[in-house]
Amino acid sequence: MTADHYFSAEPAAPENRSRIEFTAAGRAYDLAVAAGVFSAGRLDPGTAVLLRKADLPTAAAGGATFLDLGCGYGPIACVLATEAPAATVWAIDVNARARDLTVENAAALGLADRVHVAAPDDVPDETAFDEIWSNPPTHVGKAELHALMERWLPRLKPAGVGWLVINRNLGGDSLHTWLTSLGWEVVRTASQRGFRVLRVTRKTG
Template sequence: MSTEHYFSAEPDAPMRRGEIEFSVAGRDYRLAVASGVFSAGRLDPGTAVLLRKAALPTAPTEGALLDLGCGYGPITCVLASEAPRATVWGVDVNARARELATENAAALKLADRVRVAAPDDVPDGVTFAEIWSNPPTHIGKAGLHALLERWLPRLAPDGTAWLVINRHLGGDSLHAWLVGLGWQVERVASQKGFRVLRVTGNPAAA
């Protein structure tokens, strides 16, 4: 399936539906996908590395969690499954992606704890205990920096952000850029060309 225009608000590609299956932390997932949405043919390798190498939330985890650039919702659904006491926000500019993420959360009986929204529809007062993202590097460095500058400051003072970045698409330079902004950044894994970064110490809360 084509991923062309997956970062557009309204994809031009005709909608061709399908399903993908994957497993995370001993749970099996089957999610609806469609053309015009990021990585509709398979679980994106970067997302797979992130879900395998980052520290997933656990049953006692509470508060709001954010899946930034949620696509059809694989990270959203995993977070909501692993943390039944948390509320998970899935945020994406792509309307088709949001429809699929909402559908997938409902199919997994997670709809009561999942909020899928366009970026401007997230209330200003919501802060996040965790932010998870396989951000859209193809929007360019300026766009990626603007995205993270908008959302990372909404991390709770003691919160953690988990990011996965392709090393060949600026993973190491992004690490350095975040450090320059005052964030504490640890590379916790490097696998299949992807860097998994743990970001803490919100400078906006200092």
């Protein structure tokens, strides 16, 4: 038998549901989680660093469109939609159980009308993003991680911003170098608890 991974499309393990509590931008969150999804036992330390160190949107974001790439049970998507109450958030994940949890958590927070949960292939081709947020799945391997970045970062709007958090020991610095080699402007805005927070934009000039 092959064990489930958080990037399995259809986890077979029992859900063993529980809840995770955390604080972001001074607000308390209490979200449903289950086995077979990413970091089901706690808010992932990388996600915590990203939400603490990156520039979270505000109400000034207006009608912006954000992407939570690899949403898991939805902590990033829920924080983005809460902090920017007029924005639309796409939350995508290959894991069907993760998507179901994100739908549930967004609804419980009154965000269901603005958090669109989908499998990656179900996002309309014409949808572009003002911001992309991701704690990407490094354990899928470098080739898959690079393919993920090559697929989604180009869907940033011309002035769009990508926010990524990567464990230094799992290729954070090499990802920085690789993205730069592709022509992206990459700035390490923070380094904490072994994680790199990268701000990714198109080069200007």
